[in-house]
Amino acid sequence: MYLLGLDIGSSSVKAALIDADNGRCLEQAQAPRGDMKIDAPHIGWAEQDPDCWWQNVLRAAREVIHDSGLDPGRIKTIGISYQMHGLVLINKKKELLRPSILWCDSRAAEIGKTAFNDLGPKFCLEHLLNSPGNFTASKLKWVKDNEPDIYEQIYKVLLPGDYIAMKLTGEVQTTASGLSEAILWDFEENKIASFLLKQYGLDPALIPEIVPTFGIQGVLNQEAAEELGLLEGTPVSYRAGDQPNNAFSLNVLNPGEMAATAGTSGVVYGVSDTLKFDPLSRVNTFMHVNNKPATPRLGVLLCVNGTGILNSWLKNNVANDNFYYDDINKLTSSIPIGSDGLVVLPFGNGAERMFQDKEIHSHISGLEFNVHTRSHIFRAAHEGIAFALNFGMNIMTSMGMNTSLIRAAKANIFLSPIFRETLAGISGATIELFNTDGAQGAARAAGLGAGIYHNEEEAFTGLVKSEIIRPDHKRIQEYQDAYEKWKNELIVHLAKYRF
Numbered sequence: 001m002y003l004l005g006l007d008i009g010s011s012s013v014k015a016a017l018i019d020a021d022n023g024r025c026l027e028q029a030q031a032p033r034g035d036m037k038i039d040a041p042h043i044g045w046a047e048q049d050p051d052c053w054w055q056n057v058l059r060a061a062r063e064v065i066h067d068s069g070l071d072p073g074r075i076k077t078i079g080i081s082y083q084m085h086g087l088v089l090i091n092k093k094k095e096l097l098r099p100s101i102l103w104c105d106s107r108a109a110e111i112g113k114t115a116f117n118d119l120g121p122k123f124c125l126e127h128l129l130n131s132p133g134n135f136t137a138s139k140l141k142w143v144k145d146n147e148p149d150i151y152e153q154i155y156k157v158l159l160p161g162d163y164i165a166m167k168l169t170g171e172v173q174t175t176a177s178g179l180s181e182a183i184l185w186d187f188e189e190n191k192i193a194s195f196l197l198k199q200y201g202l203d204p205a206l207i208p209e210i211v212p213t214f215g216i217q218g219v220l221n222q223e224a225a226e227e228l229g230l231l232e233g234t235p236v237s238y239r240a241g242d243q244p245n246n247a248f249s250l251n252v253l254n255p256g257e258m259a260a261t262a263g264t265s266g267v268v269y270g271v272s273d274t275l276k277f278d279p280l281s282r283v284n285t286f287m288h289v290n291n292k293p294a295t296p297r298l299g300v301l302l303c304v305n306g307t308g309i310l311n312s313w314l315k316n317n318v319a320n321d322n323f324y325y326d327d328i329n330k331l332t333s334s335i336p337i338g339s340d341g342l343v344v345l346p347f348g349n350g351a352e353r354m355f356q357d358k359e360i361h362s363h364i365s366g367l368e369f370n371v372h373t374r375s376h377i378f379r380a381a382h383e384g385i386a387f388a389l390n391f392g393m394n395i396m397t398s399m400g401m402n403t404s405l406i407r408a409a410k411a412n413i414f415l416s417p418i419f420r421e422t423l424a425g426i427s428g429a430t431i432e433l434f435n436t437d438g439a440q441g442a443a444r445a446a447g448l449g450a451g452i453y454h455n456e457e458e459a460f461t462g463l464v465k466s467e468i469i470r471p472d473h474k475r476i477q478e479y480q481d482a483y484e485k486w487k488n489e490l491i492v493h494l495a496k497y498r499f
Contacts (some may be wrong), residue, residue: 001452002026002074004061004230007081008044008053008160009242010102011035011264016439017068017075021463025440027068031059035312039099044106044350044359045129047099047215050088053160054167061228072230078168078220079238079446081245081438082161083215083487084181087139092115094166096280098147101139104265104305105350106359111145115199115359121279129298131179131281134194134357136182138321141200156337157206161239168236169218174208181241181289190293213289214238220255235303237449242438242462243269244289244299249293249441250434253290253297260406260431262413266307266389270300270401278416282354289445290456300401302392306350307385308412313348314381325415325467332379337425337475337484341366342376342487344384354392355494363493365439369388380416386422387486407432410466424471425479430468437450 001021008013012035016376017026036056039047065072090096101107112132116124124131136159158166159178166172179185179192184207186193197204211217216235225232240248247259247269258270261379273296277285288297315323345356347364364377394402406423408414410433424431429484444459453459 001076002068002070003237003431003443003452004064004075004078005081005439005441005446006057006061006164007076007242007438007442008057008083008164009263010048010083010104012061013053014057014437014439016437016443017070018440018443018447019066020076020447023444023460027064028439029060029063029067031056031063036330038102046102046105046350048102050096050160052164054426055166057164058227065229075230075234077235077237077434077446077450079442079449080161080164080236081240081242081442082159082164084159084241084243085087085136086160087136087143088158088160088163089143089150089154090156090158090172091153094486096410097150100160102228104350105139106134106357108142108359109134109351111313112138112491115196116281119195119199125277125279125281127186128183128193128196128275129187129275129285131181131182133281133353133495137184137196137202138198140202144200144202154206156208158208159241161241162208164238165217167240168220168224170221171218172208173217175213175239176210176292177211177213177240177244177287177289178297179207181208185219185287201381212447213240216450223377225448227238233328236452237440239444240289240442240445241286243267243301244286245438245441245445247271247299247434248289248445249438249486250409251456251463252407253288253456258403258406260389260408262307262385264308266304266385266413267391268403268406269394270392270396270403272298272300272401274298276300276399276401277400278395279354279390282356283392283399284353300396300399302389302396303353304385304388304392306346310346310362310381310385311413314378318377328378329416329418331375332382332416335379337478338485339376339380339383340371341368341485342372342477343486344377344380345490345493346381346384346388354395354454355497358497359365360497363489365489382413382416382419383482384486385421386419386426387412387483389423390426390483391487391490396463403427405430405432407434409434409437411437420469421472422479424469425475426483428471432465433467433469435464435466
């Protein structure tokens with residue numbers, strides 16, 4: 001029997017088929033081949049058409065099903081991973097009311113900041129573990145204030161994964177884990193955060209029915225089954241945000257374990273069994289996928305918006321049409337640690353939570369025309385991404401999080417030896433790389449949710465560690481010197497903004 005996993009990102013949709021018996025990936029596909037369009041009607045905004053996600057779900061899923069040659073009846077269940085914090089609005093006919101406001105959209109930052117101060121930082125952090133910030137609840141308040149005609153038509157508020165699940169099953173649902181990512185879950189009371197809905201003047205009836213993260217959440221309806229080429233009645237048995245799901249895909253489920261990823265944004269995600277929060281809400285705590293009343297599991301998440309997107313920007317604007325990421329990775333290896341004084345601050349993709357939801361923009365400094373080449377720019381960018389993640393990991397360390405071991409998929413910027421070596425060198429962490437991704441993780445989780453796997457150990461059969469990167473202790477001082485120069489440049493840059 002086989003398991004289908006779907007990973008709905010803001011750049012692309014990925015699909016994977018896992019053989020449930022041996023845990024191996026049979027087929028994978030991505031749609032589109034390039035990147036999905038993100039619209040920015042104003043500076044700091046980011047919107048996407050959810051129907052674009054659905055059309056690419058169909059393309060990617062059809063491709064893996066076709067290429068596998070499997071009888072559709074052998075695909076037993078479906079799991080969904082999705083980009084976190086997006087806002088999707090539907091009417092009673094289950095029609096979209098507007099484009100989705102994405103995770104990296106900054107328009108609601110001031111709304112969240114005001115609520116944080118009005119409700120009281122202590123109260124918010126104890127109940128929400130976060131500031132309402134620039135998250136989904138604040139985005140919905142923005143719609144209420146700025147698009148009242150649309151707000152009046154809303155039947156339910158969905159996260160991106162809820163929308164895809166609705167397209168598959170017809171059911172309008174969400175999860176407690178998802179609501180925690182939207183900053184709509186009261187951890188103190190273990191229920192929907194009614195006080196924040198009241199603060200924002202939002203109707204509680206807009207929140208969908210809550211279903212477990214693992215378990216039969218619905219089954220493929222006739223229309224979706226025909227479009228996908230699967231059997232009607234195939235269950236959907238898992239959904240989770242991309243970062244909790246990434247941690248699951250790497251078997252990061254227990255206190256002290258840590259996962260990382262660097263797609264469009266860069267994330268470090270650690271698991272705790274206590275309600276930890278940062279007093280300034282620079283890193284965020286959400287409900288992990290395996291949270292239970294008797295065994296709490298919370299995910300503490302550090303996010304840097306401008307990581308993979310910086311690498312993509314360099315490829316498209318600094319390299320040339322014949323360049324690939326492998327070419328960039330090779331060029332960086334010829335440049336010394338510290339990039340001969342060139343510094344890149346990778347913060348050009350919206351408001352950064354690490355800087356209290358301020359847009360501080362990207363920055364390149366120390367450029368010398370007679371010294372630096374594009375190879376220096378590439379290396380300085382990869383170092384800058386590693387340094388930014390380390391800067392945030394220091395916040396996590398101050399909260400009591402263990403950052404000595406990081407697990408990651410061998411993908412995206414973790415394919416860059418310079419990035420990996422720099423992150424290990426400056427953080428002191430050992431990095432373990434695995435041949436997996438979010439779609440494979442969602443497929444394994446669906447097997448667990450459908451009862452095909454009886455426990456997590458069975459679900460991770462076939463998960464293979466491909467590489468280990470340990471800190472180069474002979475070069476620690478070189479990394480530290482380069483990091484201090486980067487951090488000093490950051491401090492000078494931050495002085496332009498009020499904190």
